[in-house]
Amino acid sequence: MTIDNSRRAALIGFGTIAIGTAALAASPSRAATTERIIPAGAEELSELMGRLRRAPRRRSFKTVPMILQNRDFWDNEALAEIIAYRGARKQVWDNTDIAGPWLNLMRNSLNAQIFSFGHKDFLAVSATHGTAHLALFDQSMWDKYELSGLAEAKFKTNTLNLPKPAQAAFAQSEDPKSVFGPDGDNIPALQERGIVFLACHNAIWEVTAKLMASGRNPDHVSHEAVAAELTNHLIDGVVLTPGIVATIPELQQVGFHYAA
Secondary structure, eight states: OOOOHHHHHHHHHHOOOOOHHHHHSOOOOOOOTTTTTSTTTTTTHHHHHHHHHHOOOOOOOOOOSSSSOSGGGGTTTHHHHHTTTOOSSEEEEEOOOOOHHHHHHHHHHIIIIIIIIIOOEEEEEEEEEEEGGGGBHHHHHHHHHHGGGGGGGTTTGGGGOOOOOOOOSSSGGTOOBTTSSGOOOOHHHHHHHHOEEEEEEHHHHHHHHHHHHOOTTTTOOOOHHHHHHHHHHBOOOOOOOOOOOHHHHHHTTTTOOOOO
């Protein structure tokens, strides 16, 4: 990625961002998407997964502003790939409740689209905000900021980001203990099957406000700095957007079907 000097100087002058050398370099997602879990013949989906793996993720912010007005603050390249997806079947899920059946519903939709209707290139994306967004932070942030206090009582840790030892080959598609059954209701398993989780900057900002209001700011830094740290600790493979409720119509405009 290249940023001209005048643009970079302007950003630094405003004091809203400090992107290090590592952040400006291609820092691709490490979420694994394997051919054995994506259906054979799903060429569009396989190609998209490859492009998303290669797309940079900026995760070295020092501070971030409340409203993102520059594409350098979110995963613009990855989001653009999703918007440009050429597959005919695509769905965006409006997910807000960490304790709700959101992972189960997406898995069931994916199963039916692939196995029942034969749409191998079906793409599902999670438009994640509300308490569901807490599942997109890694465990170090759950520990440091006691995020369990913002989640439902049963979430003492981020269990939704823990994969279960489940069969992953298509030969086990009728096995309820495989990733095609309830054991596949976790973020890593769904990512490996091609579901993309979108993060929301506005949700990060609002989580930060709640943390600061409750005194959970161990480093005694600014709102902008805490929000930056949370952003830097999104789990692998997540695509950061400037705001989910604004991104949903962008996806609908190019043919994504809305589900909640």
